[in-house]
Amino acid sequence: MGRNKNFIEEEILDKAIVVFQERGFTATSPEELVKHLGLSRSSLYSTFGDKRxxxxxxxxxxxxxxxxxxNKIKIDNIDPTQGIEQVFELAIQGCYHPGKPNGCFLVNSIIEFSPEDNGPLEIVQESYRECRDALxxxxxxxxxxxxxFKNIDVExxxxxxxxxxxxxxxxxxxGMDEKACRLMVKKTLSNLL
Structure with a gap:
């Protein structure tokens, strides 16, 4: 009989997201994963497999x-301008937690892997499709x-x-700071909306 896990997988994955986002896949060592995730090496590998x-x-x-x-943004917003602004806000929040510019975890990953590495690429492409669909x-x-706006080309x-x-x-x-990023977004949306 296997040992019971004394951790919640989603919580470990949330911690792994932060580590990979801050350090990148290549620069993150197995030792850093063990340290930051609070798991033993055997628990890490038996539950999640290798680093990839x-x-x-x-x-x-x-x-x-x-x-x-x-989906929540789409459900909660009747006003299209507020909806688009909240999609951008979601992207900003993804780039600047916890308070420093880490970039988006998905974009960081796609930059780090080659186009031939279908695993990460497929996930990023699907996420982009969902974001585009919301827009x-x-x-x-x-x-x-x-x-x-009746003549606007939606696509x-x-x-x-x-x-x-x-x-x-x-x-x-x-390295763009959050304030400059928000000003850039404001200018971009003011040109369109």
């Missing part, structure tokens, strides 16, 4: 949490409720906003 398997599980967890947050949702509402506008989010998170990773 832990990263994949962490990416899936991050994607799941982001998807839930995007399309709000842009369509705006188009259908505002005469001044191109959604791609523009996704590109703006991507640029923002890369800038955060490069």
């Amino acid at each position: 398997a832990l990263l994949i599980r962490s990416l899936n967890r991050y994607h799941e949490l982001t998807g839930e947050a995007l 399309v949702h709000f842009i369509e509402i705006r188009k259908n409720t505002s005469l001044s 191109i506008t959604a791609d523009y906003l996704i590109n703006a989010i991507s640029g923002m998170v890369v800038s955060a990773k490069a």
Whole structure:
């Protein structure tokens, strides 16, 4: 009979997200994972597999949490401008916790892995699709409720906003402070909304 786990897997994955986001996959050693996750090496490997398997599980967890947050934004916001602003706010929060510019965990991961490494890439692509779908949702509402936006191209506008989010998170990773990031987002949205 196996030993009972004295930890909750989701909590460990949440801690792993922070470690990988701060340090990156390559720079994170197994010793650092054991230290920061508070698990023995045997518990870590028997539960999550190797470091790459832990990263994949962490990416899936991050994607799941982001998807839930995007769905909540869509449900909670009738006003399309507020909805789009909250999608950007979610991206900002993902870049600046705990108070320093770490960049987005998904974007950091895609930058670190090659395009041939389908595991991380597929998770990131699915997360981007969900974010884009949320933006399309709000842009369509705006188009259908505002005469001044009746000719807006929903698909191109959604791609523009996704590109703006991507640029923002890369800038955060490069060291842009949160205040400058928020000003950039405000300017981007004022040009569109």
